[in-house]
Amino acid sequence: MPSFGSFSLLLALVLSAYTLFSGALALWAIAHGRRLAISAEHLRETSRRAGMASFICMCCAAFALIYAAFTNDYSVDYILHHTNRALNPTYKFAALWSGQEGSLVLWAWLLSAYGFVLRLRHKVDITLSAYASTILAAIQIFFLLLLVFAAPPFALVPGGVAPADGFGLNPLLQYPEMIIHPPMLYLGYVGFSVPFAFALGALMMRYPGENWIHITRRWTMIAWLLLTVGISLGMHWAYAVLGWGGYWGWDPVENASFLPWLTGTAFLHSVMMQEKRGMMKGWNVWLIFSTFMLTILGTLLTRSGVVSSVHAFAQSSIGSWFTTFLVLTFVVCLFTFFYQRDHLRAENQLESLVSRESSFLFNNLILLTACFTVLWGTLFPVLSEFVQGSKVTMGPPFFNRVAVPVGLALIFLTGIGPLLPWRSTSLRAIRRNFILPCIAIVVTAAVLMFSGVRPWKDDDATSSIYALVCFSLSAGVITSIFSEFLRGAGVVGTQTGKNLFTSAILLVRRNTRRYGGYLIHFGVIVLFVGLAGSAFNQSKELEMGLGDSIQLNGYKLVCQSFTQDSNPNYDTDYALLDLFHNGKKITQLAPEKRFYTASQQPSTIVAIHSTLAEDIYVVFEGRDNQTDKPIIKVFLNPLVNWIWVGVGIIVFGTFIALVPPLKPVRRIEPVTESQHAPRGGVVAVAEVRNV
Amino acid sequence: MRRGVGWWLSLRCEMYKRLLQIVFVIALAFTMLGADDNSTTKLDKIGHMMVCQCSCGQILMECNHVGCPVSGPMIEELKAQLAAGNTEGAILQTFIAKYGPIVLAAPIRGGFDDVAWIVPYTTLAVGTLGVGFLVVYWRRRYTRLHPAAPLPTPDDAGGEMRDRIRHDTDYDA
Numbered sequence: 001m002p003s004f005g006s007f008s009l010l011l012a013l014v015l016s017a018y019t020l021f022s023g024a025l026a027l028w029a030i031a032h033g034r035r036l037a038i039s040a041e042h043l044r045e046t047s048r049r050a051g052m053a054s055f056i057c058m059c060c061a062a063f064a065l066i067y068a069a070f071t072n073d074y075s076v077d078y079i080l081h082h083t084n085r086a087l088n089p090t091y092k093f094a095a096l097w098s099g100q101e102g103s104l105v106l107w108a109w110l111l112s113a114y115g116f117v118l119r120l121r122h123k124v125d126i127t128l129s130a131y132a133s134t135i136l137a138a139i140q141i142f143f144l145l146l147l148v149f150a151a152p153p154f155a156l157v158p159g160g161v162a163p164a165d166g167f168g169l170n171p172l173l174q175y176p177e178m179i180i181h182p183p184m185l186y187l188g189y190v191g192f193s194v195p196f197a198f199a200l201g202a203l204m205m206r207y208p209g210e211n212w213i214h215i216t217r218r219w220t221m222i223a224w225l226l227l228t229v230g231i232s233l234g235m236h237w238a239y240a241v242l243g244w245g246g247y248w249g250w251d252p253v254e255n256a257s258f259l260p261w262l263t264g265t266a267f268l269h270s271v272m273m274q275e276k277r278g279m280m281k282g283w284n285v286w287l288i289f290s291t292f293m294l295t296i297l298g299t300l301l302t303r304s305g306v307v308s309s310v311h312a313f314a315q316s317s318i319g320s321w322f323t324t325f326l327v328l329t330f331v332v333c334l335f336t337f338f339y340q341r342d343h344l345r346a347e348n349q350l351e352s353l354v355s356r357e358s359s360f361l362f363n364n365l366i367l368l369t370a371c372f373t374v375l376w377g378t379l380f381p382v383l384s385e386f387v388q389g390s391k392v393t394m395g396p397p398f399f400n401r402v403a404v405p406v407g408l409a410l411i412f413l414t415g416i417g418p419l420l421p422w423r424s425t426s427l428r429a430i431r432r433n434f435i436l437p438c439i440a441i442v443v444t445a446a447v448l449m450f451s452g453v454r455p456w457k458d459d460d461a462t463s464s465i466y467a468l469v470c471f472s473l474s475a476g477v478i479t480s481i482f483s484e485f486l487r488g489a490g491v492v493g494t495q496t497g498k499n500l501f502t503s504a505i506l507l508v509r510r511n512t513r514r515y516g517g518y519l520i521h522f523g524v525i526v527l528f529v530g531l532a533g534s535a536f537n538q539s540k541e542l543e544m545g546l547g548d549s550i551q552l553n554g555y556k557l558v559c560q561s562f563t564q565d566s567n568p569n570y571d572t573d574y575a576l577l578d579l580f581h582n583g584k585k586i587t588q589l590a591p592e593k594r595f596y597t598a599s600q601q602p603s604t605i606v607a608i609h610s611t612l613a614e615d616i617y618v619v620f621e622g623r624d625n626q627t628d629k630p631i632i633k634v635f636l637n638p639l640v641n642w643i644w645v646g647v648g649i650i651v652f653g654t655f656i657a658l659v660p661p662l663k664p665v666r667r668i669e670p671v672t673e674s675q676h677a678p679r680g681g682v683v684a685v686a687e688v689r690n691v
Numbered sequence: 692m693r694r695g696v697g698w699w700l701s702l703r704c705e706m707y708k709r710l711l712q713i714v715f716v717i718a719l720a721f722t723m724l725g726a727d728d729n730s731t732t733k734l735d736k737i738g739h740m741m742v743c744q745c746s747c748g749q750i751l752m753e754c755n756h757v758g759c760p761v762s763g764p765m766i767e768e769l770k771a772q773l774a775a776g777n778t779e780g781a782i783l784q785t786f787i788a789k790y791g792p793i794v795l796a797a798p799i800r801g802g803f804d805d806v807a808w809i810v811p812y813t814t815l816a817v818g819t820l821g822v823g824f825l826v827v828y829w830r831r832r833y834t835r836l837h838p839a840a841p842l843p844t845p846d847d848a849g850g851e852m853r854d855r856i857r858h859d860t861d862y863d864a
Contacts, residue, residue, distance in 0.1 A: 243755050244749055244753045244754075244755050245753065246753075249748075249749075251748065349829055349832060349833040349836070350826060350829035350830055350833060351830070351833050352830065353826055353827065353830050358826045361822050361825070361826060362819075362822055365815075365818045365819060365821075365822045368818070369811070369814055369815045369818055372811070372814055373811040373814070376807075376810055376811060376814075377807070377811075380798070380807045384798065384803065384804075384807075387803050388802075388803050390791060390792050390793070391791075391792070391793050392792050392793060392795065392798040392804065392807075393742050393748075393792075393793050393794075393795060393796055393797070393798075394797065394798070394807070395742055395748075395750065395796035395797055396750065396796065397739070397740065397796045397797040398796070398797035398798070398807065398808075401797075401808075402808070402811045402812070406811075406815065604755070619755060621755055633755065
């Protein structure tokens with residue numbers, strides 16, 4: 001099977017190289033009207049088919065690696081280092097992305113899968129798809145070159161003698177979310193290659209009009225959605241597994257996933273200006289170029305060891321490959337941009353200082369500032385070492401202080417942007433649109449202060465004031481979103497005579513993009529509210545014997561028992577704790593500490609009792625050396641569930657935005673002779689707006 | 692009853708005065724924030740300014756490694772320093788001398804460390820100014836190129852509202 005896998009990779013490389021060169025040759029011949037030995041159209045078609053065949057080869061390679069994991073083939077070095085016999089079969093899938101070589105296989109496989117779908121749907125625009133297919137093949141070649149020469153996943157163990165058992169999977173990866181989090185993240189990362197390929201292709205061929213944006217809109221949104229889900233699953237995994245009570249630690253690996261998300265979000269907003277008004281063409285092209293390059297830069301940062309990360313599971317020396325690829329990509333993008341820059345001239349100009357267009361500009365500014373800040377914070381230790389000769393740590397205190405104000409500015413713009421019309425507006429309209437959200441902001445702030453959120457009395461005043469501002473602004477944004485829905489539904493209700501709820505559904509169906517977008521904004525605000533809850537986190541740590549209890553803000557944990565257990569994969573130490581709230585038993589929690597025998601590494605399994613208001617988060621920290629009693633740490637984390645609910649709303653909103661909108665029903669009515677019907681025009685189309 | 696210009700101006704002056712007062716009070720409230728301090732919070736505060744040196748990368752007070760050989764002694768050392776009455780700066784200096792600047796959770800030593808803080812805020816400020824200038828420049832260019840283009844006036848608001856409602860409730864293009 002290792003030979004089969006290696007051969008599949010080699011064949012995929014050959015096919016991708018053919019896709020690139022034959023595609024480039026055919027497109028060159030078509031663009032310049034040159035004749036080739038075979039017709040350029042035929043050559044282009046062979047290129048497309050070769051690209052599709054490379055996907056089949058990648059499927060074979062991925063299958064070979066998974067098969068080797070399931071059959072405990074320890075003659076393969078990668079399998080030896082990332083699995084063991086006692087490993088739960090479900091986690092043997094996770095072995096595919098738990099190490100360097102495997103994750104590169106996953107990347108190349110997903111890229112070929114995206115390419116397969118793109119090539120399958122080439123009729124949407126044959127020439128543009130051919131350009132995109134050729135560019136994707138070039139990216140695919142890079143990953144396959146890596147897999148064939150720099151990080152071969154099917155390399156055999158040194159000496160050729162296969163050990164009886166493997167070294168096991170990293171314990172931190174032995175958690176259900178790890179089955180889905182990395183593939184989602186990679187689907188998001190790799191997904192941005194498609195809009196990148198389309199944008200570069202459209203620029204290379206001087207694609208007329210903005211139709212390429214319509215073609216790539218779904219690709220971009222799906223990639224953005226998958227990246228969002230991937231990042232959120234990673235947050236949940238960190239929350240449930242790492243056991244430090246938080247979900248985002250500003251680790252370089254987390255930052256690397258956040259960077260393309262920020263530029264991708266900026267692109268999704270900014271591209272609307274190009275679509276509706278023919279503006280910001282050059283800017284949009286660079287936004288999608290940057291998004292793609294940031295996916296590569298993120299991988300370079302975490303894989304090359306340039307920055308150290310606590311969960312860079314797969315560090316190695318392939319940094320120079322990624323650097324070369326990144327530089328090459330940048331040069332190609334820059335050259336194409338300068339060569340074709342006259343094609344990117346704006347068709348319209350900004351007509352008013354206060355308009356949807358200007359709000360998009362500021363939205364882009366905030367998102368890109370956030371992106372730069374995160375990148376700056378991630379790279380500053382390297383810069384500091386270069387300048388001062390000593391590395392520094394850029395931990396949560398830095399990121400929280402600089403990123404939170406930027407996040408608040410983003411909430412502010414999320415509220416303002418949708419209320420401003422395209423082109424221009426009047427002062428009176430602004431006053432009318434903003435009065436309700438402003439009232440909501442002031443009332444929320446007053447109610448919160450009245451109910452005890454008083455930053456000037458808190459130890460951590462900065463966090464409290466940020467939380468207060470966040471809650472107040474969020475109330476304003478939510479009010480503006482709901483007033484938009486209500487106003488639209490009211491008008492549709494008047495048109496159709498249907499009730500408010502049905503009218504709201506009809507409104508959303510008529511314009512899925514706009515109202516899906518509003519739902520996404522709503523989800524983002526709910527998520528921000530959840531994040532702001534962390535300002536009020538509390539924790540306590542105690543050594544707990546039988547019957548001992550710990551109190552935390554109305555909650556009480558009583559230790560019922562603590563014991564040990566073991567299975568072939570790991571030994572476990574856990575406590576059974578009864579949780580009471582205001583004297584009433586709610587549930588029993590069982591926090592665990594595991595020790596994996598194959599990898600000789602410990603892992604935490606946190607016990608969480610979640611409600612919409614707060615989480616009780618219990619960690620089994622270990623046993624006291626003298627008393628042998630468990631040490632339990634309890635966190636009370638307010639509003640954490642709002643984060644996951646917010647993500648759910650974002651996902652739902654994105655699905656809504658992806659659904660094609662309802663089209664006006666066109667009813668064909670016969671036209672009588674007496675009506676105007678020149679030269680055989682016997683029918684007229686009447687548009688029926690009431691559905 | 693019609694009111695004179697002077698009455699409106701005095702009302703406007705009064706409003707500006709009130710606004711200034713509000714801004715002053717808010718600014719004062721911000722400067723007073725965080726003035727509270729005591730020894731128990733000091734341990735937590737300084738403990739959150741440092742990173743555990745067991746290579747876990749976690750904040751010192753949040754390191755949850757079982758039997759971590761580093762975080763425990765570090766916290767004890769911090770407690771001893773606090774008990775000796777050392778200032779925050781002196782305590783941090785002691786830790787930097789022992790573990791290197793990497794012990795700090797964020798660069799706060801001054802000098803080149805300040806660059807880490809200045810650059811993001813400067814970027815935001817310069818970016819905001821840049822976008823502001825760009826918007827004004829584009830708007831002026833548009834006015835220059837389309838001198839006859841009418842600006843929306845408050846009287847247009849009704850029509851604008853109708854357009855907006857039509858735009859919001861109509862089918863997507």
